[in-house]
Amino acid sequence: MLKRLLTGKTLLFLLLLAAMGITAGCGDTAGDxxxxxxxxxxxxxxxxxxxxxxxxxxxxxxxxxxxxxxxxxxxxxxxxxxxxxxxxxxxxxxxxxxxxxxxxxxxxxxxxxxxxxxxxxxxxxxxxxxxxxxxxxxxxxxxxxxxxxxxxxxxxIDSFQGTVGANFAWNSLKAKKAAIMVDNSSDYSKGLAKVFKSVYTERGGQIVSEEAYLQKDQDFKATLTTIKAQNPEIIYIPGYYEDVGKIVKQARELGITIPILGGDAWDSPRLAELGGAQALNNTYFTNFYSVExxxxxxxxxxxxxxxxxxxxxxxxxxxxxxxxxxxxxxxxxxxxxxxxxxxxxxxxxxxxxxxxxxxxxxxxxxxxxGVVIIEMKDGKQVYKETIKQS
CATH class of the missing domain: 3.40.50.2300 (Response regulator)
Incomplete structure (x- = not known):
């Protein structure tokens, strides 16, 4: 009986030690x-x-x-x-x-x-x-x-990148009216869009259209037609490259030639494959880094x-x-x-x-x-400038 009791206590002790090892927040540093x-x-x-x-x-x-x-x-x-x-x-x-x-x-x-x-x-x-x-x-x-x-x-974070994007649209691209396309399934996209809108309107810019889409959507022409009817001078699309490439391609097919601007999630070699080198001309995005x-x-x-x-x-x-x-x-x-x-x-x-x-x-x-501004030219990324964060 005593032997069984000791065995039970020992087992309980070992289980407690194991549990402590899992929850103590310490990794395995044994060995070399x-x-x-x-x-x-x-x-x-x-x-x-x-x-x-x-x-x-x-x-x-x-x-x-x-x-x-x-x-x-x-x-x-x-x-x-x-x-x-x-x-x-x-x-x-x-x-x-x-x-x-x-x-x-x-x-x-x-x-x-x-x-x-x-x-x-x-x-x-x-x-x-x-x-x-x-x-x-x-x-x-x-x-x-x-x-x-x-x-x-x-x-x-979004607040700095979105601010730089809004300032670039207003100061460098001289766009006074903007449309926004936001990925409603993405925290990233919604966060950037919110900051861009706030800063851009503070500068005096007007948001003439706000439209939403979802990741994996394929046909954006109805939304882009609605945007085109509002005559924006720039479209801000803080989305991922898989969607952005398709959106830009379809926008150009509809005769939308105005600048299109986005964020770091544009950065992928596949962007030019999806959108087409010529369609991506006159597009820009904020980014973390450029080799230039x-x-x-x-x-x-x-x-x-x-x-x-x-x-x-x-x-x-x-x-x-x-x-x-x-x-x-x-x-x-x-x-x-x-x-x-x-x-x-x-x-x-x-x-x-x-x-x-x-x-x-x-x-x-x-x-x-710093935030880097990238311009797409003939399917290639071209470094424009770096905006330092104070």
Whole structure:
């Protein structure tokens, strides 16, 4: 009887220890490696973004390991696919944190996915650096308005990108009347549209038409005909490249020749394939990065990326590279894999050498960095200017 009781107590004790190990927010640092989780959109409609960002991150991790790793250990990268879906994002984050026992996570290029991933990171108290998710709700809890403790990002947010877009439309393109097409299924699109509208109307611009569509829609001609009838001088489309390419192509077929402007989600080699090189002339978008925006970090990155993958990096590759380096830089400065120490180091980030120049993290855990203006000319991206964030 006593033996059975002791056995039962021992089993209970072991179960409690196991539960504590799962929920304590500490990854597995045993052995000769440090486990880092990497969660990206590797399949689905936004796989072009996730694949490029993952390539950039893998290049950064490879360089770090080639230079001796961090804290005397090599990095072991645990990769998961969020499939471009919020529910899958939560599943992927849960797996790398609770099963693979990573000490921190980087990844995500889609805002709705990053929001879902951040919930899991916060619940498990694991540092998370998002690469290219611009919606404010990634780092700030929508219900409470409180900055999330363990979530950070390497990119700017909608409010800055949308402001730059509105100012560019008003000041540079001299457009006084605008139409907006928003993807009603996307937090990213709705957030950018809201900021653009607010800033553009404050400048004196008039919004003559606001129309909505949903991802995976194929025929936009009825909506574009409605917009054309209002005689706008510019159309703002903060959508993803899969939809934008089709929208621009159909707009030009309807005789709409005015400038069309968008955000960073336009950035994909597939945009020109979908829209057509000529149709995309007289279109512009705000972005994180351009290979033509020269600085020593960017030059080194471009050279290494071309050597590794045989192609010029896009902005998502640059953001994946920056996010991975930012996370490892924090681990180095923390001199620890303890979650709280990494979190504190991330929050204190100043003067980080990103591929687009010096970068800081502000009180909301968002990157303070420049916005690049890109013009499409004959199917190619042409760098126009960089707008610095104060």
């Amino acid at each position: 490696s440090i486990k880092i989780g990497m969660v990206y959109e590797l399949t689905g409609n936004t796989a072009s973004y996730g694949t490029s960002a993952a390539n950039g991150a893998n290049l950064a991790f490879k360089e770090i390991n080639a230079n001796g790793g961090v804290l005397g250990k090599k990095l072991e990268i645990i990769t998961a696919d969020n499939k471009g879906e919020p529910s899958e994002s939560a599943n992927a984050m849960t797996k790398v944190i609770t099963q693979d026992r990573v000490v921190a996570v980087t990844g995500f290029t889609v805002s709705s996915c990053g929001i879902a991933g951040s919930v899991v990171a916060e619940d498990n108290k694991i540092p998370f650096v998002a690469a290219a998710t611009v919606n404010p709700k990634v780092t700030v809890d929508e219900a409470t308005g409180k900055v999330k403790d363990y979530t950070f990002r390497a990119c700017f 925006d020269k600085n020593p970090v960017s030059n080194s990155f471009v050279e290494a990326y071309q050597k590794e993958y045989g192609q010029v990096p896009d902005s998502m590759a640059a953001m994946g590279y920056d996010a991975a380096r930012l996370l490892v830089d924090a681990i180095k400065r923390a001199n620890s894999t303890d979650a709280n120490k990494i979190r504190e180091a991330l929050a204190a980030t100043k003067n980080f050498p990103s591929v687009s120049g010096e970068m800081n993290l502000n009180e909301s855990h968002d990157a303070v960095r």
